[in-house]
Amino acid sequence: MSVTPRQRRPRADGERSRQRILQAAAELSTVEGLNGLSIGRLAEHVGMSKSGLYAHFRSKEELQLATVDVANEILTAEVVLPALEAPEGSQRLIAFCDTFLAHVERRVFPGGCFFTSAAAELSPRPGPVREAIAQGYREWIGLLGEQADKAKELGEIDVRAETSQLVFELNGMLLAANIFYFLFDDAAQLERARRGVRERILNSS
Amino acid sequence: MSVTPRQRRPRADGERSRQRILQAAAELSTVEGLNGLSIGRLAEHVGMSKSGLYAHFRSKEELQLATVDVANEILTAEVVLPALEAPEGSQRLIAFCDTFLAHVERRVFPGGCFFTSAAAELSPRPGPVREAIAQGYREWIGLLGEQADKAKELGEIDVRAETSQLVFELNGMLLAANIFYFLFDDAAQLERARRGVRERILNSS
DNA sequence: AGAGAATACGACCGATCGTGCTACTTTGTC
């Protein structure tokens, strides 16, 4: 029969180290890239030895997958949760976009949205890490879609508007704002997204 | 006084090699990344030795800058020129977007638009290479802006519409289509962009 | 308090990184 693998409880200090590592990995990889970030530099950055790092992750890929997970948690805390204060429907839809752009501007990640840079880097490279990124993006798209549908129910936007199309366009503005904000070092890009989001939603009503 | 350095013409075969190298570099870097692409793999891919490759470029950065240049030329040939057949104004504006999306779908670059992936990778990394990418993008944005302005003159779109805002949103759709097309392996993303572009322009009239 | 797992380290592995140097072949110019 299947045996319970008798997993050992991790130690408290180990869990703290693990978290420090993953936090740093999520931040650094928005600048260096998920693949470009090397174990050595990461270890040095958190003040550990490479081999000490390997006590927590058996391979670089396992580290990358865990990094995607904590990046997701950070995004939830910094972008999703704050937007839940807005009432459901188009207001919350706008709030999601605003909190997203705010987290870019506040440099929660030094190189912009983690999923944006990871998706751009890994989208042409099939494998488990790309799948994890894709899954994260699907959830985000789902969140936006939910509120778009809710907005239809509430009569805030036309029921004939196609949700997937609307969400695609909103996401496009967020993507462009994120990349061009850093490429041109120009905050006006964020402002254009904020304005575009509002007009696009208003135009669907 | 200053002496004319009596430069010799480069050899024809050398120029051919150089071109082969840069063509391969432009293609490979959309998958591996401009930084992730190593001299060794590139040399192997074009069937040369690393040192043979290095006769053409004094450093990796010089290779990257030259790669941006040829990528620009490829984009001009594959995206810009074909769109010039469309009449100026909103039609050519749409044509630019269509030929862009077509070049993504036709896999002119195996990992999607060169400038998109390069911008995502290098936008948080200041330096000459990022500046070259930014300059390339400025030219592209300029092209779109020209046609938007022309469309205003022709009365095809409302003169009160802000060109920079319109171009930003169009570009966002192209960006999103490019990345999500590869991330989700889903051609519907391209279709959404084609539709979104048309509706966005129509909505400005 | 003692046992044993979890954590962390330093040393080390083979491979590959970007980059020089040297030598040989090929080619354009006078």
Next chain:
DNA sequence: GACAAAGTAGCACGATCGGTCGTATTCTCT
């Protein structure tokens, strides 16, 4: 046809890559 420059390969360098191993320390559970 001579000669210099351009092109290419071979080889080697110091650094770093992802990863392993043996060992010492520290926490946690009984």
